[in-house]
Ligand code: SF4
């Protein structure tokens with residue numbers, strides 16, 4: 001029996017629509033954004049013996065605070081300073097967000113459920129992510145302010161600091177799976193019965209740290225370095241433009257975390273084997289739960305850490321993470337040769 | 341070698357200290373205490389020792405004007421109101437710094453502190469309290485408490501530092 | 508050492524303030540050094556998330572600070588001049604506002620100088636009570652500095668924790684004096700209130716709580732590898748430079764100089780108490796943090812001893828007690844609150860001069876009072892510790908990285924209202 005809405009529902013559930021727009025894409029991305037920032041503030045508050053956001057919707061612990069904040073962003077006047085390059089200034093926040101959400105097309109959400117199935121999804125996602133710093137540097141240049149310029153330079157430095165380690169550690173893991181396709185990686189982990197983090201813990205660790213650097217979460221929020229350069233590249237932004245650039249960094253963390261879970265924590269497979277085959281959509285839920293828990297941990301670090309200095313973060317990247325990721329690659333290679 | 345140098349030289353020790361920091365954070369994430377007092381719902385009982393808003397007992401006052409002379413902020417002044425023979429002090433809360441010198445110098449204890457400080461006025465004139473009935477001799481009460489805020493008592497505690505127990 | 512002084516030496520060094528005035532180069536003001544090399548000039552403050560009430564003009568060569576100039580005076584309130592217009596007693600609440608977080612310590616030497624001129628001495632119990640409040644203030648001042656140091660490297664937990672824990676000491680001070688920050692507790696001749704009932708138990712509980720919390724501070728902040736990386740070997744002040752520049756307080760002691768006005772001046776109850784002056788040799792920002800932690804511990808030790816040894820007796824000089832009527836004297840004995848004699852408004856020290864110094868949380872404060880025998884001082888000179896330490900901005904930042912600036916600012920615990928007075 002065909003109801004009048006069925007074609008529409010079918011269309012929505014098609015992977016090429018559902019994946020980028022609903023899950024894991026924009027809609028859930030927005031939910032993650034709103035709840036994650038709230039959770040970050042709540043957790044930091046708890047560690048600091050405070051309440052955090054509370055008075056907007058008191059019964060549910062102020063969970064609607066972020067919606068209130070988003071509304072405020074919408075109604076706040078976006079000030080465009082006189083010295084900025086207007087087109088760049090206005091275009092870059094939107095561009096940053098676009099580049100951040102593009103990878104959702106290639107990230108599988110459940111077994112064989114992906115927006116555009118390509119066998120190079122891992123490098124594609126990482127490469128799209130690597131475009132974000134370019135946009136941020138453009139933004140910093142366009143805003144034409146001393147603080148944004150310093151912020152832009154910091155962004156450039158940080159990019160070379162983490163990007164190498166991020167790519168090598170990802171490929172080190174991929175080397176063992178002998179594929180660059182995220183879906184196949186999850187299947188490999190299923191057939192091995194082990195999550196990737198146990199097969200190659202070093203790669204997992206390096207990827208996680210590089211991920212924190214990439215999304216400039218503490219202890220690596222150097223680009224925004226409030227205490228020195230006010231808000232780095234975002235100093236001149238206000239209103240919804242600021243909301244966009246701030247949201248982009250959280251969304252990028254979400255993107256990378258999905259990749260991390262699929263590469264190292266066996267993606268949509270439940271911790272206990274065999275549960276996943278019962279109902280395929282359960283896989284998507286599992287993936288989300290794992291990702292979200294790790295996201296919570298990543299933002300919880302705000303309550304524990306201060307900020308590294310720029311050169312220290314760079315030397316961490318080059319002197320520790322890059323060698324470690326090379327060791328991880330050797331490790332994978334060794335495992336392959338040993339035929340484990 | 342100091343702990344700091346060990347952290348810098350020895351990566352394994354550094355990892356251990358990272359873990360210690362994260363563990364401390366996690367411990368507080370799941371621990372109970374909070375320091376915040378949610379103010380309008382809970383009002384701290386400041387106790388009799390507190391130097392809050394000042395109250396005049398006009399019947400005791402002997403108009404010696406010492407309080408006006410000692411005031412370091414020129415907040416206290418003597419006023420002669422129509423229909424009265426003597427001068428009485430009035431206070432300007434735009435200026436008062438709550439040092440309490442006026443209370444301490446009054447030879448007949450006509451001035452006293454009240455344990456209330458959360459007062460706001462609608463206009464500047466409202467902050468001047470003349471020795472009129474219902475003004476400077478007024479029995480202060482915290483507006484938050486009047487609107488249903490619960491009074492909490494501050495207690496020292498070895499585990500939680502300051503505890504705020506509803507009375 | 509004054510702000511004018513720093514200006515003139517700035518031109519000596521060849522880094523004049525300058526803006527390139529070429530057409531089409533409107534928005535990239537840079538300075539040039541003597542060789543004509545371009546320096547990136549950044550103004551930190553007075554409207555900046557981490558400048559405090561001041562401005563720091565930073566000139567950068569790449570990421571390296573060539574010169575950082577503290578531009579002070581944004582909260583100058585002419586305290587020295589104002590004090591010439593008011594009676595001796597009325598200056599106490601005024602001076603308190605130089606360092607509102609440490610108000611007992613900053614007014615105590617002033618009161619002692621006035622007492623010297625008046626020829627009165629506080630009774631022993633008053634000295635113990637003064638010491639008690641001074642140490643409570645020292646702890647809260649250190650915690651305040653700690654919180655700011657934390658937020659300077661974006662460690663929001665340290666910020667919230669130390670401001671939250673400071674509340675306990677503020678509460679203790681409030682129970683003793685009736686006010687949270689501006690205690691106006693120490694007055695010529697003694698103190699204004701006696702020790703309240705049950706104070707000792709509360710203080711001991713607070714001390715035990717704080718000792719436990721300090722361990723957590725060490726884990727989450729001081730020995731957090733991120734903090735160690737940021738603070739160790741950053742802003743090193745050598746012993747030689749520390750004494751040459753006239754640095755005071757924990758900043759001096761972190762560079763290996765054993766000097767503390769509490770020992771040097773032997774005031775209050777300190778000569779009778781057993782405590783140590785923490786000294787460290789390294790002289791870097793981390794050492795300055797550790798010295799402050801150690802001082803908090805020593806202050807708690809002092810508080811314990813003060814409460815144990817607290818002598819019985821009056822808390823206000825007999826000379827002034829005799830001036831108030833017997834009925835009020837009885838009132839004082841019953842309530843434990845002072846009643847001031849009317850003559851107190853116009854204290855009249857004989858013509859002469861007096862100096863006194865004392866150790867605040869930030870370092871040594873010095874007063875020089877000149878009296879002409881009037882009810883108002885002819886001149887009061889205050890040298891606050893922050894004013895002496897402000898030179899460190901210039902000295903320690905040279906050659907440091909730009910991101911070290913907040914660390915150095917936090918570690919020297921500079922408090923702009925105190926420096927500006
Ligand atoms: S408390 Fe102090 S400032 Fe206020 S009126 Fe009394 S003497 Fe003046």
Ligand code: SF4
Pocket residue numbers: 400401402403404405406407408428429445446447448449450451
């Ligand atoms: S000091 Fe006391 S008695 Fe004298 S005028 Fe003031 S309130 Fe009245």
